[in-house]
Amino acid sequence: MSHKIIVPIGPYHPLQEEPEFFQLYVEGEKVVDIDIIIGYNHRGIEKLSESKHFDQVAFLVERICGICSSSHPYAYVLAVENILGGEQNIVPERALYIRTIIDELQRIHSHLLWLGLAGHFIGYNTIWMWAWKYREPVLDCFEIVTGNRNNYAMFKIGGVRRDIQDENIPVLKKTLDELTPALDLFRGAIMDDPVIKARLKGIGILTKEQAIDWCVVGPTARASGVNIDIRRDEPYGVFDRIDWNVILEKEGDIFAKTIVRILELYENIKDIPPGEGIGRVEAPRGECFHYIKSDGTNQPVRHKIRAPSFMNVASDKVAAVGGTISDATITLAAVDPCYCCTERVAVVNKRDNRKVMNGWDLIKLSQQKTLKLKEQYYGRPK
Amino acid sequence: MSNGSCNNCDIEICDLFTPRFDVERFGIQLIGSVRHADLLLITGAMNKKSIPRMKKIYEQAAKPCLVVACGTCACSQHMFRDSYNVGEPLDKILPVDLYIPGCPPKPEAIISGILKLVSKIKKGK
Numbered sequence: 042m043s044h045k046i047i048v049p050i051g052p053y054h055p056l057q058e059e060p061e062f063f064q065l066y067v068e069g070e071k072v073v074d075i076d077i078i079i080g081y082n083h084r085g086i087e088k089l090s091e092s093k094h095f096d097q098v099a100f101l102v103e104r105i106c107g108i109c110s111s112s113h114p115y116a117y118v119l120a121v122e123n124i125l126g127g128e129q130n131i132v133p134e135r136a137l138y139i140r141t142i143i144d145e146l147q148r149i150h151s152h153l154l155w156l157g158l159a160g161h162f163i164g165y166n167t168i169w170m171w172a173w174k175y176r177e178p179v180l181d182c183f184e185i186v187t188g189n190r191n192n193y194a195m196f197k198i199g200g201v202r203r204d205i206q207d208e209n210i211p212v213l214k215k216t217l218d219e220l221t222p223a224l225d226l227f228r229g230a231i232m233d234d235p236v237i238k239a240r241l242k243g244i245g246i247l248t249k250e251q252a253i254d255w256c257v258v259g260p261t262a263r264a265s266g267v268n269i270d271i272r273r274d275e276p277y278g279v280f281d282r283i284d285w286n287v288i289l290e291k292e293g294d295i296f297a298k299t300i301v302r303i304l305e306l307y308e309n310i311k312d313i314p315p316g317e318g319i320g321r322v323e324a325p326r327g328e329c330f331h332y333i334k335s336d337g338t339n340q341p342v343r344h345k346i347r348a349p350s351f352m353n354v355a356s357d358k359v360a361a362v363g364g365t366i367s368d369a370t371i372t373l374a375a376v377d378p379c380y381c382c383t384e385r386v387a388v389v390n391k392r393d394n395r396k397v398m399n400g401w402d403l404i405k406l407s408q409q410k411t412l413k414l415k416e417q418y419y420g421r422p423k
Numbered sequence: 424m425s426n427g428s429c430n431n432c433d434i435e436i437c438d439l440f441t442p443r444f445d446v447e448r449f450g451i452q453l454i455g456s457v458r459h460a461d462l463l464l465i466t467g468a469m470n471k472k473s474i475p476r477m478k479k480i481y482e483q484a485a486k487p488c489l490v491v492a493c494g495t496c497a498c499s500q501h502m503f504r505d506s507y508n509v510g511e512p513l514d515k516i517l518p519v520d521l522y523i524p525g526c527p528p529k530p531e532a533i534i535s536g537i538l539k540l541v542s543k544i545k546k547g548k
Contacts (some may be wrong), residue, residue: 053476053480082510083470083472083508084468084503084506084509085503085506085507085508085509086503086506086508088507089502089503089506092505094433100502100515102501104429104431104501104502104526105429106429106430107428107429107431107432107434107527108431108434109432110429110431114487152470154434157441169441170441170442173437173438173441174441174442174444177438177441177443189526190527190529191431191434191435191437191529192431192526226534237499409456
């Protein structure tokens with residue numbers, strides 16, 4: 042075998058917005074293997090969350106990721122509501138609609154953002170400028186409704202934090218209706234462009250079997266022919282009540298339905314009974330999973346988060362291998378990676394850079410610690 | 424440069440270069456290498472793994488290179504201050520010339536901050 046050369050992409054690379062380290066092993070132009078090194082963005086959110094009370098956690102998980110800043114809190118409140126009796130039973134109907142609207146608005150802005158970045162990655166900056174230009178009105182909608190362009194702080198256990206004012210609804214509808222011609226423009230400019238076709242067809246392929254093997258989620262999976270979508274498979278919000286194609290194509294339509302709903306929004310929940318809950322939300326990038334274990338106090342005992350990019354980024358291992366170096370960047374970007382969501386801990390031996398502890402070892406360690414704590418508080422088991 | 428951020432500030436920084444804000448008309452450009460930079464925008468809550476990288480990148484920059492803490496995380500570490508993986512605050516590591524708070528700061532806020540910094544430099548302070 043010929044000599045392998047390592048080409049680093051990252052951790053700080055002009056094309057990446059966030060730090061992540063990809064080591065490409067290349068032979069000539071061909072990528073033969075890839076190593077993904079994470080941890081440059083790890084902030085210990087799961088641990089932090091266990092030291093905050095339930096209401097504060099919603100704000101914390103919102104800051105897992107700046108782009109899907111409604112998916113994480115949504116999945117989190119769903120997990121808590123799962124303990125409390127289910128979203129559909131305790132959340133007012135209007136709040137369900139508002140949650141759905143915020144979630145979908147976020148999806149529009151996130152997909153536009155990716156479209157722009159993808160254009161940038163293949164050197165087609167016109168697409169970047171266009172996409173982000175049309176993304177601005179969506180952010181304006183957010184600002185009108187929530188008061189901030191990103192990080193909306195809309196989700197609250199049992200409801201939403203604020204109402205969509207009736208006088209704002211026509212403005213939102215108009216903005217979103219105006220987005221439709223822009224999307225038509227993109228459809229024409231991207232799907233019918235021979236240059237883009239030539240550049241993107243047939244590179245970074247992830248087959249259906251590979252997609253299932255690597256557990257990819259969201260658009261990455263759907264692009265490989267895996268038919269999954271949490272919004273359909275395990276509906277939350279009002280996704281089971283609205284006509285889907287309408288939302289996905291002309292986003293404005295669901296607003297009309299909110300006008301007729303008048304319900305109280307704020308519902309205070311003081312104590313969460315003991316139990317375990319799971320929340321799953323179809324984020325723009327795929328399934329976002331939150332697990333909450335509560336022991337009856339006002340803080341979660343265990344909070345487990347699995348963001349979609351964690352699964353999707355790993356699939357680069359099969360998608361990018363076999364391609365050329367020049368294809369690698371767009372292949373890496375094609376899963377719409379969100380590195381800040383991906384960050385995990387592994388204990389690594391610094392000298393030879395080998396993993397000395399994997400997830401199971403860490404679980405064993407923590408079980409031992411729990412036993413020790415139990416002994417300390419309750420005495421030795423008889 | 425993102426240093427343990429949630430990506431939001433980084434997106435808003437990129438937003439500066441798109442049609443609505445278009446800071447290139449002021450002669451401000453986003454560049455690939457810090458060696459060509461006059462100013463280093465830093466976001467995030469100071470992740471322990473990326474702090475050494477950040478120092479290295481700052482050392483590579485041609486001096487004088489201004490440092491701007493962009494976003495509440497970079498200014499004060501925000502809600503991540505108590506985390507086990509968050510190191511010292513940015514202004515204990517690098518000399519910070521400007522703080523732009525906000526979560527995330529609006530693009531208008533970033534522009535106004537940078538313009539203030541420019542006028543301060545013009546006055547020779």
